[in-house]
Amino acid sequence: MTTSRLEMMRAMVAKNPSNVLARFGLANEALKAQLYEEAAEHLRVYLDHHDDEGNGFGRLADALVKLGRVEEARDALLKGIDASRRFGHPGMVNEFEARLDELEGE
Amino acid sequence: MRGEFIDVNGARLYYYAAGSRGAGEPVVFLHGFPTSSHLWTDVVPLVPKGHRVVVVDLLGYGRSDRPAGRDVSVRGHAERVVGILDALAINYAAIVGHDVGGGIAQTMAVRWPTRVSRLMLVNSVGFDLWPGREVKVARAMLPLTRHLPATWLLSILRTDLMRGYVTSDRGTHSIEMYVRPFAKPDGRDSLVEHMMSLDSGETRAIEPRLKDIVAPTAILWGAEDPFLPVSIGRRLHMEIPGSSLAVVPDARHFTPEEAPEKVANVLTELLAR
Secondary structure, X not given: OHHHHHHHHHHHHHHOOOOXXXXXXXXXXXHHOOOHHHHHHHHHHHHHHOOOOOHHXXXXXXXXXXXXXXXXXXXXXXXXXXXXXXXXXXXXXXXXXXXXXXXXXX | OEXXXXXXXXXXXXXXXXXXXXXXXXXXXXXXXXXXXXXXXXXXXXXXXXXXXXXXXXXXXXXXXXXXXXXXXXXXXXXXXXXXXXXXXXXXXXXXXXXHHHHHHHHHHHHOHHHEEEEEEEEEOOOXXXXXXXXXXXXXXXXXXXXXXXXXXXXXXXXXXXXXXOOHHHHHHHHHHHHHXXXXXXXXXXXXXXXXXXXXXXXXXXXXXXXXXXXXXXXEXXXXXXXXXXXXXXXXXXXXXXXXXXXXXXXXXXXHHHOHHHHHHHHHHHHOO
């Protein structure tokens, strides 16, 4: 089922590459399929074009940690903290700060 | 299972948590008009293991605060549900909504797409196809009827709600639970506020954006729903890319109560997508 949904989202992005929400959807399907490089690529496009409220940065950090790119993951979390603070999501701020602390040890 | 109150922008909202924390994302259940978290009682134990479950009483329903002039539109409720997610440190959740709760879930998927991992709509409001004629008539009469005793309004509501059940015993029991908070004068005022807010403005506004919903979506409907016909479900299925539609024969409006296994089966399949 994951594969078919992944294909569906890939087709949606191929049909309209400027649909940033489709990029987000595709990234989520790629994360489920453990295709972290593909997920990170589409999350970056999404984040470049959409005023994300924080969670998109968190998902990018998930992908980057899996890829072993800790510095980039840290940067994504810092941007996520900034966005979630700006949009008034304190729970997300706390979670990202905790994750940042965890990354400090790596 | 434990119930707690949570403050969202000055409103005290009741929720209870169930399930078990695990690898799966949290699942949030939203009821509609004029029900409460009780609606999901028989579904919650059937949620697959490994998911934290949050069941909410929306503002003005169940044990949550009265509206007291706060926004109880679909959009207003959606903003408060996002506030609940924030307060519970839930970034990303599967949202399951019934009736007006389905409208709230659609709004969240459209306006806060990165907070909704999966979407399940059960006998949901949608488009400009609600509220039904009975609600419109009752609302038109409110300038007169709002001054009558609560018992009068509630007797009409009880009779109307009963049409949504196949089993009258179950209907009688649940309806009494649902209308209890509205039985006193301040409860009647809440009921009036809810009825005045039953408006399709938000679901009309988001209709052009349903095609942009990227969360895996399942739609489930009682085939004999007298309030929200299955044609709404079919149209939602057409509009939301990749969505599934399951219709429960012989079920009416209160599918989560009368066919909890069907609801749980569809949810389980959705959570595995």
